[in-house]
Amino acid sequence: MTTSLEITHPPAHGDLREGLINAGLTLLARDGTAGLTLRKCAALAGVSHAAPAHHFQGLPGLLDAIAARGYSRFADAMEAQASAGPNEPRARLEAICLAYFDFARDNPALYDLMFRQIWSLAGSGEELRLAGARAYAVLAEASAPFVLPGTAPGVVETQVWSLIHGYATLTLVGKLGRNRPIASVEDLLSLLRRLPLNL
Amino acid sequence: MTTSLEITHPPAHGDLREGLINAGLTLLARDGTAGLTLRKCAALAGVSHAAPAHHFQGLPGLLDAIAARGYSRFADAMEAQASAGPNEPRARLEAICLAYFDFARDNPALYDLMFRQIWSLAGSGEELRLAGARAYAVLAEASAPFVLPGTAPGVVETQVWSLIHGYATLTLVGKLGRNRPIASVEDLLSLLRRLPLNL
DNA sequence: AAGTGCGCTTGACAGTGTCAAGGAAAACGG
DNA sequence: CCGTTTTCCTTGACACTGTCAAGCGCACTT
Incomplete structure (x- = not known):
């Protein structure tokens, strides 16, 4: 046993x-x-x-710690992928989105844990807060060149994040490709290509 | 109710x-x-x-049935909101997205159950399959005017779905608005306004 | 009226997280 | 070197979960 x-x-x-x-x-x-x-x-x-x-203070605390570790790896993966490509705004943004999706696909349960943590109200979760903020910073940095003057940075960031996160979660639960042939990540990113650059 | x-x-x-x-x-x-x-x-x-x-065959079966009921209400809500506004492609698409988000916000646990059902491998889940397909059909219909000739309908559908679903789930778990002020649904939809209409 | 099923109950089982109480052993102070 | 204290972990119990086997009761059939 x-x-x-x-x-x-x-x-x-x-x-x-x-x-x-x-x-x-x-x-x-x-x-x-x-x-x-x-x-x-x-x-x-x-x-x-x-x-x-x-x-840890009970199960919530342990899950918190595991999720924090997950965010750390997550941020690393996105940074690595972004650095690997050309240092150009659109290339960086797409590299990060691809890394985002790859991470979710390769670590489905961990990814689910990270973005589900309804518990985490338990501990103050400082470690989790920090790791999560670092991952967000990677995404925010890549979104920055697309922030138009006079608009809040959070808008573009939320657009990018929502798009890629929605695609990742829908893919993970097997929703995509049930009614239509699956649209690839590249198909998805074509929507982001419509974002104007702030020159 | x-x-x-x-x-x-x-x-x-x-x-x-x-x-x-x-x-x-x-x-x-x-x-x-x-x-x-x-x-x-x-x-x-x-x-x-x-x-x-x-x-039901155990807990998975019951969850299946509840999720199916959820999808049915979900489709109803989106259809109602779409019919309430002007019969114009962009207005319909935005109405549906708003209804989508409102449903998630007003029924967080049910929404979570619907889009989480990793179990559902249990029963063939015919009822669930049908209800889910109906909800998807509402979204697909609203996306249809934006499908450019020569491209698969699934692309625009996936773009729309990913965007609004990502925003809804991120909002539900409280991720949005932690690092930046919250971007509203309207801010989100401004990305969809960049989609060209197929005239 | 007797037989026959189906729908539900009862009771048990292996798991789960959590808590109180206690012990072992390292660290400390003399 | 010994006694005390503190820290870390174990033991054992509890309530709760989903699942299963067996059996009861009542409606329907013949």
Whole structure:
């Protein structure tokens, strides 16, 4: 009944918290959202079922920490993809959108956790707030060249974010391509190409 | 709004199924996603905790049925709003998008259930499939005038759907307005105004 | 009137998160 | 080097979840 995976080393002092987060990420990637459980995390990290409560305040706290880690990786992925291409506004924006979608596709359960966290009202969630803000900053920076004078930056940012996030979530739940052949990410981005540049 | 869901005494033969669905909708509206439970539905409908299993195949089946009801109301709401305004392509599209957002805002838990149903692999879900297709048809019809010759209809449909769905979900989880002042739905729709009409 | 099904109830089971209480062991102070 | 304190974790219980097997009751059939 015990799962095959066990962490062999007795956890050194500080890193049980880290171990629990990693266990959560593993479970999420392997078994999906339903497979992520406080008790399974504890078992995978090699501790008793109530141990997580001492490092996070209950399940919400653990999910918060996992989501924060997710946002961190998310921001890294977008930054990397943006830096890989030409340093031109439209290319950067499209690179970030592609990275956004790829991340969601490659980490569906984690992505779902990140953008679902209705709980997170629990802890102040400082770590989560910071990681989320960093990811948002990447998107905001790429949107900046399209902000027309006299308009709030939040408008373009929200347009871009809504578009790519909607596409990602709809794809993840399998909604797209049910009634029509799937429109690709490039098809999607063609709408953004209509955005005028602020020269 | 229908209706009384209080079945005080032994329910007549056919309508326990209906009563359970209504109980589910009530719980969803009152207590949110976490408040929707097989046992609470059964209790609210006045039957024993295992009764639902005979009308739906377990929890997934009940959620399927509730989501189907949600899609039906969703399609109704969009159609009503579209018919209320002028019969002009841009006005219709914007009316539908506004109705889309209003529905999500007014029925957050139900909306979440509808667009989350990862389960629904259970039953073939014919009822759900139909109701979902009807809602999609409303959106597709409003998008049709913007389909340029030589392009697949699915492209514009996906653009519109992704944009409004992304905005709705981001708003629901409270992501928007954290880093910048909130961009309104109208701000969002200004992006769609860039879509050329197919005259 | 007896037989036959269907609709629902009852009771149990393995899970889940959470909490109170206790123990082991490291850190500390003398 | 010993006693105390503090920190971290374990143990055990609780209420709650969905699911399943068995069985009761009542309507309908013959």
